[in-house]
Every structure is written in C-alpha cells, then in structure tokens.
Amino acid sequence: MFPSKRIVCPTDFSEASLLALANATEIALHNQAQVFLVHVIPVSLTTADRCMPITMPEYQRFLKPQQRLEQIAESLRAKGLKTEIVTGRGDAANEIVRIAKEKGADMIVIATHGVTGWRHFAFGSVAEKVVRLASCPVLSIRAAAGAAAPEK
Helix, strand or coil: CCCCCEEEEECCCCHHHHHHHHHHHHHHHHHCCEEEEEEEECCEEECCCCEEECCHHHHHHHHCHHHHHHHHHHHHHHCCCCEEEEEEECCHHHHHHHHHHHCCCCEEEEEECCCCHHHHHHHCCHHHHHHHHCCCCEEEEECCCCCCCCCC
C-alpha cells in the first residue's frame, strides 16, 4: 500500500480541491509518485431552482477545464512530478473511482467541502461516496473554514 506510487487527485478547481492537490503533491514528491489530475465534467448542472442539462461546448466556454488542468499539470511537472490529466463525464464519484481503478491508483486524495444539513441530504457528498466505493485508500482533506464548494 505505501509508499503510494500512483495518486489520483480530483479537482473541481475550488479552493478546497486545490488544498487537496497541495497535499497530494507533497505525498507524490516524497514518494516519487505519479499524479493523475482528474476532472469530471457533469452531465447537468444543478441550480437552486432546477437541474439544467449542459452541453460540452457550453461547459468548456464557461470553465475552460482543459486549460486550467494544463496549467495545474505544468506546475506539477515543473516540480519534477510525472503528471497525467484525465477527464471523465457523468457522476463525479463513480467516475473518480472508475479512473482510479483504470489507472491502477494506490491512493485517492480528495477534498471534502464539509456540506451539511439539507444540502448534504439532497446532494450527498462526492468524497463520502468515493470513500465507500474505492478499492484503494482515500485521503480526505477537509476544506478550511470559508472554503466553499463551487456553485452547482
């Protein structure tokens, strides 16, 4: 199990996920591990009012995920880390677990946004679901106070 050599680190570009990435980077540097930087493109975006289908071109214009992933990957490569970008589409937790299995990951480092109350009941927790479904260890990094999840 340890030292980890293949680390999956999902990001939604939030402050919390970048904190998790910083932790994954430290682990990877210490163990000369490969980092799989994962971003899952949702099939739909949920707003307070309704669930709206979103097309790939709309999503890419809005978030520019590939450019952001490349920037993050370049910063990891500059530190000497072997880094691969992987994108999925659909349910975030299922895709993260699928990608981790596909890449032979021996660890997933994921942020938890600390959502509670009705939002947790309604939307669940991606990190919680990943912990339940993953076949490898999952390191859950709790977001600092004030680090909000991106609007859905």
